Amino acid sequence: MTEPILRIRNLxxxxxxxxxxxxxxxxxxxxDTIVIxxxxxxxxxxxxxxxxxxxxPNEGQxxxxxxxxxxxxxxxxxxxxxxxxxxxxxxxxxxxTALENVKLGLTKVRHMKAEEAEVKAISHLKRVGLSExxxxxxxxxxxxxxxxxxxxxxxAMDPEIMLFDEPTSALDPELIGEVxxxxxxxxxxGMTMVVVTHEMGFAxxxxxxxxxxxxxxxxxxxxxxxxxxxxxxxxxxxxxxxISELYGKKExxxx
Amino acid sequence: xxxxxxxxxxxxxxFLKGAGITLELTFVGLLIGFxxxxxxxxxxxxxxxxxxxxxxxxxxxxxxxxxLVQLFLIYYGLPSLGITxxxxxxxxxxxxxxxxxYQAEYLRGAIVAIGESQMIAGRxxxxxxxxxxxxxxxxxxxxxxxxxxSNEPISLLKTTGVVFLIAVQDLMAKGKRAAAASYNPIGAYxxxxxxxxxxxxxxxxxxxxAERRTKIPGFEMETKSS
Amino acid sequence: xxxxxFLSYIASGTLxxxxxxxxxxxxxxxxxxxxxxxxxxxxxxxxxxxxxxxxVMRGIPPIVLLFVLYFVVSGSVNLSPFLAGSISLGxxxxxxxxxxxxxxxxxxxxxxxxxxxxIGLSQTQxxxxxxxxxxxxxxxxxxSNEAAIVIKDSSxxxxxxxxxxxxxxxxxxxxxxxxxxxxxxxxxxxxxLVFITTRLLGRLEQKLAIPANP
Numbered sequence: 001m002t003e004p005i006l007r008i009r010n011l012x013x014x015x016x017x018x019x020x021x022x023x024x025x026x027x028x029x030x031x032d033t034i035v036i037x038x039x040x041x042x043x044x045x046x047x048x049x050x051x052x053x054x055x056x057p058n059e060g061q062x063x064x065x066x067x068x069x070x071x072x073x074x075x076x077x078x079x080x081x082x083x084x085x086x087x088x089x090x091x092x093x094x095x096x097t098a099l100e101n102v103k104l105g106l107t108k109v110r111h112m113k114a115e116e117a118e119v120k121a122i123s124h125l126k127r128v129g130l131s132e133x134x135x136x137x138x139x140x141x142x143x144x145x146x147x148x149x150x151x152x153x154x155x156a157m158d159p160e161i162m163l164f165d166e167p168t169s170a171l172d173p174e175l176i177g178e179v180x181x182x183x184x185x186x187x188x189x190g191m192t193m194v195v196v197t198h199e200m201g202f203a204x205x206x207x208x209x210x211x212x213x214x215x216x217x218x219x220x221x222x223x224x225x226x227x228x229x230x231x232x233x234x235x236x237x238x239x240x241x242x243i244s245e246l247y248g249k250k251e252x253x254x255x
Numbered sequence: 256x257x258x259x260x261x262x263x264x265x266x267x268x269x270f271l272k273g274a275g276i277t278l279e280l281t282f283v284g285l286l287i288g289f290x291x292x293x294x295x296x297x298x299x300x301x302x303x304x305x306x307x308x309x310x311x312x313x314x315x316x317x318x319x320x321x322x323l324v325q326l327f328l329i330y331y332g333l334p335s336l337g338i339t340x341x342x343x344x345x346x347x348x349x350x351x352x353x354x355x356x357y358q359a360e361y362l363r364g365a366i367v368a369i370g371e372s373q374m375i376a377g378r379x380x381x382x383x384x385x386x387x388x389x390x391x392x393x394x395x396x397x398x399x400x401x402x403x404x405s406n407e408p409i410s411l412l413k414t415t416g417v418v419f420l421i422a423v424q425d426l427m428a429k430g431k432r433a434a435a436a437s438y439n440p441i442g443a444y445x446x447x448x449x450x451x452x453x454x455x456x457x458x459x460x461x462x463x464x465a466e467r468r469t470k471i472p473g474f475e476m477e478t479k480s481s
Numbered sequence: 482x483x484x485x486x487f488l489s490y491i492a493s494g495t496l497x498x499x500x501x502x503x504x505x506x507x508x509x510x511x512x513x514x515x516x517x518x519x520x521x522x523x524x525x526x527x528x529x530x531x532x533x534x535x536x537v538m539r540g541i542p543p544i545v546l547l548f549v550l551y552f553v554v555s556g557s558v559n560l561s562p563f564l565a566g567s568i569s570l571g572x573x574x575x576x577x578x579x580x581x582x583x584x585x586x587x588x589x590x591x592x593x594x595x596x597x598x599x600i601g602l603s604q605t606q607x608x609x610x611x612x613x614x615x616x617x618x619x620x621x622x623x624x625s626n627e628a629a630i631v632i633k634d635s636s637x638x639x640x641x642x643x644x645x646x647x648x649x650x651x652x653x654x655x656x657x658x659x660x661x662x663x664x665x666x667x668x669x670x671x672x673x674l675v676f677i678t679t680r681l682l683g684r685l686e687q688k689l690a691i692p693a694n695p
Contacts, residue, residue: 054595081601091596095614095691105600108610139693157600319629319675320668321636324647328668331654332661409540416542420640427545441556444548448541455540 003066005030005161005192006051011060013046020046021216024060028161028194033187035203036196038213039239044196045088047213048163051194052083065160081109084154088166090146092138098125098149099134102156110157124152128182144175148182155186162186164195200243204228212236259442266433266443270450273429277454280346280415280425285408287351292358297388299359300366310359317356323417325349330421346418354411361407365400366392398469405462409455416451426450490653491666494646498674501567501635501645506628508571513578520583531579538576544637546573551641566638574631581627585620586612618689625682629675636671646670 006028013020021043028034036044049055051062053069053076062070069079093101099121106117125134128148138146147167154162164183168176180202187193187206197203203210203224210227212220212235220227220236228244231237263270298310317325329352330345340348369392377387419428430447434440520531538546550569554560560568589612597607639647646667654663 052599054598077598077601077603080599083599085596085599087592087596087599089592091592093593093596093611093615095611095618104610105602108606109601137692139691153600315676316668316672319672319679321633321647321671323636323639324650324664324668324671327647327651328661328664331651332664335659335661413540413542416544417637417640427542430545430548441549441552444545444552448545448549451542451545452537452540 004028005065007063009061011050011057011062013043013050013055013057019216024218028192030192031190032208033193033195033206034209034211035207036194036211036213037203042213043216044213045165048165048194048196051163052080052085081157082160084157084159084162086150086154086164086167088169090150092146092149094138097135097137098130098141101149102153105153105157121156124156128152142175143171144178147171147179151182161192161194164193166196168197168199198243212239262433262437262439262442263446266446269429269433270426270447273424273426274450274454276425277415280350280418281408281412283347284350284354284411287347288354288358291351291355293362295355295359296362296366299363300370314356314359317353322349322353322414325353326418326421342421342423345421346423350411350415354407358404358407361400361404362396365396368399369396398471401466401469405466408458408462412454412458487653487657488666491646491649491663492670494644494649495670497563497643497645498635501563501570501638502632504567505570505574506631508568509574509578512575513582516575516579517582517586521586535576535579538573543573543634544640547637562641563643566641566643570631570634574627577627581620581623582616585616588619589615618691621686621689625679628678628682632674632678633671
């Protein structure tokens with residue numbers, strides 16, 4: 001059995017007395033797309049930020065390709081080079097153009113030469129469909145365009161796994177589609193992805209496995225068919241039912 | 256250290272008197288500056304083109320030159336034009352004229368923030384332009400300006416420090432006397448610095464109190480956005 | 482004395498005025514940047530220390546600080562009044578510049594740093610490549626104001642006997658009995674200095690501005 005790309009064991013995170021999540025066990029196989037769903041404030045975003053060590057868990061271990069990244073003495077910066085993250089608020093570097101945003105990691109972290117970095121950056125921007133806008137600043141781009149640049153920026157680092165933290169939650173409805181399409185293509189091309197989202201259509205179509213999280217614990221985990229058609233726990237069915245209602249309305253609008 | 260404390264003990268009545276003059280200078284300067292500043296602000300917002308230019312010119316000149324130069328110009332320069340002022344009057348004038356330029360900007364900003372929609376509201380119930388300005392716009396604008404404007408009294412208090420150079424007997428002048436008499440300039444001026452800090456602290460408390468007293472819930476100027 | 486000599490005498494004081502400003506402003510910037518970074522990233526003790534420094538230095542009139550610092554500096558090192566005064570002006574300005582820089586850095590959202598760390602930049606790289614460039618642009622208008630203030634405050638070194646613009650105006654007004662003319666000339670020269678500086682910095686602001694759609 002090959003080692004899963006990501007293994008999370010007994011992960012717990014607390015802020016003062018409040019438990020954000022506890023005893024999380026999770027495995028992600030190479031090439032899989034895992035979608036995490038659940039009500040807001042249940043620790044999904046914090047979990048993602050623990051994976052790339054932006055936040056430190058209180059207990060538990062995380063293994064990236066067999067290597068424990070939560071061990072003492074690990075160089076966090078190096079770990080983060082191997083994990084790509086896409087944020088809800090895009091978080092593009094405001095003072096740099098789209099191209100410069102994508103180039104920065106290549107020149108400053110991977111120490112590539114400027115010309116090499118530029119070629120690579122342009123190819124990634126092309127992949128997300130933004131090559132004509134590469135000299136524009138974030139303030140000149142729409143939300144959907146900014147997010148696609150964010151995806152290109154993360155991809156340019158050739159990560160082993162991509163994390164998406166509610167990537168479309170801050171977008172106007174008509175801009176969501178272009179971002180989901182990029183994510184769909186990425187998943188098809190074999191990238192390992194962990195996605196926190198409310199987009200049920202995406203989850204249903206693209207996920208290899210769906211995880212329902214509530215109040216800091218994983219309630220249920222399974223394939224899209226399993227969860228959507230015959231979920232084991234009533235709470236799961238209740239949540240999916242409510243969300244699918246919303247999704248159903250969107251579908252009728254010709255989404 | 257004990258030498259410094261004894262210096263304080265010897266001269267504190269003097270310092271107290273000087274502090275009183277300093278506060279007086281601040282208060283008078285602030286008042287003159289407010290009245291004139293308000294006129295300038297109104298002129299810039301509601302005036303004709305040439306009035307606006309005049310007001311802008313005044314503000315640029317008084318903000319673009321040092322107070323000390325303005326002070327010397329008024330005290331030493333005006334007599335050759337026939338206008339002779341004594342030290343205190345010259346100081347009041349310079350401080351007031353100077354402060355007006357800064358206060359004008361605070362007030363103008365607040366008036367503009369309130370202005371347009373409230374003006375429409377006032378006119379629509381039949382009030383004249385000036386009635387609307389004084390009854391509706393200014394009461395709101397002044398409250399709105401208060402937090403930002405609170406910088407001015409403190410700034411002015413510090414600015415008064417230079418008037419001792421035309422022999423006004425303020426706190427700094429007393430410090431100079433103490434420095435000469437005690438042969439301890441660092442000690443004397445440090446003592447004066449401490450007193451100024453005390454005055455600034457007191458003034459800050461008064462301003463915070465004023466802010467609380469005049470606050471209207473839900474009514475605040477957006478300062479910085481994140 | 483003809484007008485030409487009159488004006489050029491006063492104008493020659495500009496050397497000292499500009500000199501003092503060109504010493505004080507960069508000195509204040511370096512110190513202010515250091516103090517701001519210490520305040521923000523230096524841990525609790527340093528942070529509180531810097532807060533006290535800022536409050537105290539900004540609560541005392543510049544003229545008082547100038548006198549204290551001048552006597553302290555010239556007591557320890559043998560410097561001309563011009564140099565001692567200029568350095569003192571720089572120290573005074575550092576407190577105000579610290580506040581400007583601190584405020585600007587805090588304006589840059591934490592998300593920017595988080596995104597920087599997420600692609601593997603170290604903390605130092607993130608501060609240098611992402612935080613400071615954005616903070617600089619935010620700080621520029623306020624800093625431009627401070628530059629004007631430093632030029633105007635340099636007139637305070639008059640009290641130290643430095644032959645800058647105001648001192649020269651005073652000397653020549655005494656010898657020619659033309660005080661109004663002399664001090665007006667001084668005012669005009671100061672105004673020109675402030676005006677030019679503000680315009681230049683304004684142009685820098687425009688050049689550095691990040692394009693955005695309205």
